[in-house]
Amino acid sequence: MKVLVTGGAGYIGSTTCSALEEAGHTPVVLDSLVSGAREFTEGRIFYQGDVADTALVRSIFAEHPDIAATLHFAARIVVPESVAQPALYYRENVLKSLSLFETLLDLGQARVIFSSSASVYASPPDFEVTETSPLAPLSPYARTKEMMEDILADLCAAAAQAGQPLRGIALRYFNPIGADPRGRSGPYLDDPSHLLGRLVSAARSGGEFAITGTDYPTRDGTGLRDYIHVWDLAQAHVAALENFEQAFERAEQELGEPVTSLIINVGTGNGVTVRELVEAFGQVSPQPLKVSDAPRRPGDNAGAYANIGRAQRWLDWEPQHTTEEGLQTALDWAEQWAKRRGAGSGK
Secondary structure, three states, rough: EEEEEEOOOOOOOOOOOHHHOOOOEEEEEEEEOOOOOHHOOOOOOEOOOOOOOOHHHHHHHHHOOEEEEEOOOOOOOHHHHHHHHHHHHHHHHHHHHHHHHHHHOOOOOOOEEEEEEEEHEOOOOOOOEEEOOEOOOOOOOHHHHHHHHHHHHHHHHHHHHHOOEEEEEEEEOEEEEOOOOOOOOOOOOOOOOOOOHHHHHHHOEEEEEEEEEEOOOOOOOEEEOEEHHHHHHHHHHHHHHHOOOHHHHHHHHHHHOOOOEEEEEEOOOOOHHHHHHHHHHHHHHHOOOEEEEEEEOOOOEEEEEEEOOOHHHHOOOOOOOOHHHHHHHHHHHHHHHHHHHHHHHOO
């Protein structure tokens, strides 16, 4: 199956492209390279441009009329940046995604798989969230994800009323860690915002890692997260693609009503605190890690972990890798990526 992958030069998008290829599918990558890595597009069908460039999107489908689905990863994702620059996030994540979805609708496309986020959830007392748990997005980034879920759901419902085929699956990611086990892609930003990237960066540089927020109502006061290996997350997209029709059939049977869009958690089903992850990282890191405590960051919450029953029942998917494997592949990738970048710069 040929698949349009927006944001396919990013961390999760590029890893999913590799998973798609291993499953016999062909990704067609669309990425602006504003934050993506050109290296991750090598050997793939690649278009550099914006998802809101309607003419470009139409030309891609004209050149590849056999594209059967769109995986939409392209977005800005840094929570503190979204707090400081909310207009940028609403423009890039919401307005441009709406433009893409409208173009797909006009082209008669039937399948969209959207990258959403567990950051839309409130933190319940027991920290476990299902897809029907209360929402309380605390940052503009998180609110853009909630908005796009709603927009996609409304477009799919309206399309069904009009006899058009568009349906969508929103995958609510929990916290991706690690790298492609075969070393084809992984975290690549010099100044990472996600927790594991900051851990690796601190260990490699000999700097200090700050645990931001130590007064949450968790077992050790630090935020609780569900850390999923990025390869498992990539495989969830393959499952959503390959089981797209079956997912809707199973959902309708379970829910007892017709549905035009689905929301599915993608996590491990287990909660790990930030301090626990830092301690586990210290066990596998060859470099010593200096750790300090710091105040909460704007937009952060106590966290949650996923109930993954829907993913298991509707997609025939469940995670296969441990947190420790995620940490080890992250360290291996960081070493490999540093060598590749150093060789590329002639150092």
